[in-house]
Amino acid sequence: MFRLSQQDEERARRLHKESIVADTLAHALYSGCVFSQNMLKRLDEFSKDVSTQVILDEMARMETQEVVGGSFKEYKERWEASGVDVASVSVGQVTPNVLLDIALWTRKCDSLDWLVKATSVKDIKQAKKEGKRAVIFSFQHNHIGDDLDNVDFFHNLGVRIMELTCQVRNSIGDGQGERTDCGLSAFGTRVVKRMNELRILIDLTHSGHKTMMDTIEISTKPVILSHATCSAVYKSSRSSTDDELKALAQNNGLCSINLVPGFLTSKNNQPSLDHFLDHLEHAIEIMGIDKVGIGTDWGSHFKTQDLVDRWNERMTSIYMIPELDYGDFPEGFEDWSDCPNITCGLVSRKYSDKEIEGILGGNFLRVFKQVVG
Numbered sequence: 001m002f003r004l005s006q007q008d009e010e011r012a013r014r015l016h017k018e019s020i021v022a023d024t025l026a027h028a029l030y031s032g033c034v035f036s037q038n039m040l041k042r043l044d045e046f047s048k049d050v051s052t053q054v055i056l057d058e059m060a061r062m063e064t065q066e067v068v069g070g071s072f073k074e075y076k077e078r079w080e081a082s083g084v085d086v087a088s089v090s091v092g093q094v095t096p097n098v099l100l101d102i103a104l105w106t107r108k109c110d111s112l113d114w115l116v117k118a119t120s121v122k123d124i125k126q127a128k129k130e131g132k133r134a135v136i137f138s139f140q141h142n143h144i145g146d147d148l149d150n151v152d153f154f155h156n157l158g159v160r161i162m163e164l165t166c167q168v169r170n171s172i173g174d175g176q177g178e179r180t181d182c183g184l185s186a187f188g189t190r191v192v193k194r195m196n197e198l199r200i201l202i203d204l205t206h207s208g209h210k211t212m213m214d215t216i217e218i219s220t221k222p223v224i225l226s227h228a229t230c231s232a233v234y235k236s237s238r239s240s241t242d243d244e245l246k247a248l249a250q251n252n253g254l255c256s257i258n259l260v261p262g263f264l265t266s267k268n269n270q271p272s273l274d275h276f277l278d279h280l281e282h283a284i285e286i287m288g289i290d291k292v293g294i295g296t297d298w299g300s301h302f303k304t305q306d307l308v309d310r311w312n313e314r315m316t317s318i319y320m321i322p323e324l325d326y327g328d329f330p331e332g333f334e335d336w337s338d339c340p341n342i343t344c345g346l347v348s349r350k351y352s353d354k355e356i357e358g359i360l361g362g363n364f365l366r367v368f369k370q371v372v373g
């Protein structure tokens with residue numbers, strides 16, 4: 001879609017292959033939207049008389065069983081086509097049963113010879129060297145509850161990136177979709193301190209404005225927005241203002257831009273990779289070329305209307321986000337395996353090799369190294 005010359009096309013392909021490509025929130029890897037027709041049929045049959053919660057647990061279990069059992073070949077093929085070397089996977093997302101989800105991901109990493117759980121930059125680099133893919137366990141939702149010891153508990157289970165609030169209010173603070181903007185709670189300030197001590201990377205993507213600013217002020221370590229957009233380009237319930245991006249830049253943090261259609265542009269436009277690049281370009285203008293990254297947060301659409309409806313219903317009720325429609329996708333990024341098109345887009349916007357390597361993953365690795373190790 002970018003009409004590159006053959007030389008630029010080759011350059012993009014080389015950069016995508018040689019760089020460490022990081023997706024700071026890779027949703028497309030899991031959930032029923034990537035299932036084979038056979039799996040969807042089974043899931044549909046299973047879904048008839050059970051609650052959404054039970055379906056979600058089954059969805060997560062089925063995926064792991066099929067991947068580990070070797071019958072879900074598209075999973076690995078798709079990952080290889082994406083060229084993504086390290087993906088932050090949000091545990092407790094597809095199924096809110098976070099311990100089940102961690103157990104399933106751990107099983108995948110333990111069973112597959114091409115997948116590793118990364119808890120350091122060293123792990124990620126080693127995986128790249130050996131031609132393997134790496135995952136970082138992360139949180140979007142507050143699984144800490146009101147018990148500070150849970151920060152340690154989940155750190156011990158390998159979680160290295162945690163969001164503080166996910167759109168709505170919780171014990172830590174107000175989220176981005178909340179009707180008030182009260183910032184961090186007293187408990188939330190203790191959580192931030194403990195995350196700093198344990199070297200957990202704090203993610204403020206779904207946080208309310210004040211929660212974000214409070215955290216940036218209190219945190220002794222850089223923080224990130226793992227899948228945001230820029231309000232100045234298109235305002236949505238996931239976008240960040242220039243003031244927020246400036247504060248994040250001063251904190252030496254990182255802003256990754258997402259590819260969720262409803263966050264890129266209005267419903268009157270066909271969302272495309274160009275809209276994504278516009279958000280990225282703006283973040284670069286405000287924060288600097290070394291402080292931006294990619295957090296797709298998308299990359300597939302469900303193939304049966306029933307699942308689309310069920311998923312939309314769940315997402316609307318827990319996230320309070322009106323812009324989502326799980327049947328939609330941006331032009332040029334119809335599936336996660338289209339990630340190489342992002343690099344073609346970066347080449348088309350005339351960034352240098354070094355700049356592209358940074359955007360693709362180098363910038364994220366800098367922050368991850370500094371905070372996590």
Ligand SMILES: [Zn+2]
Nearest residue numbers: 140205206227
């Ligand atoms: Zn999110």
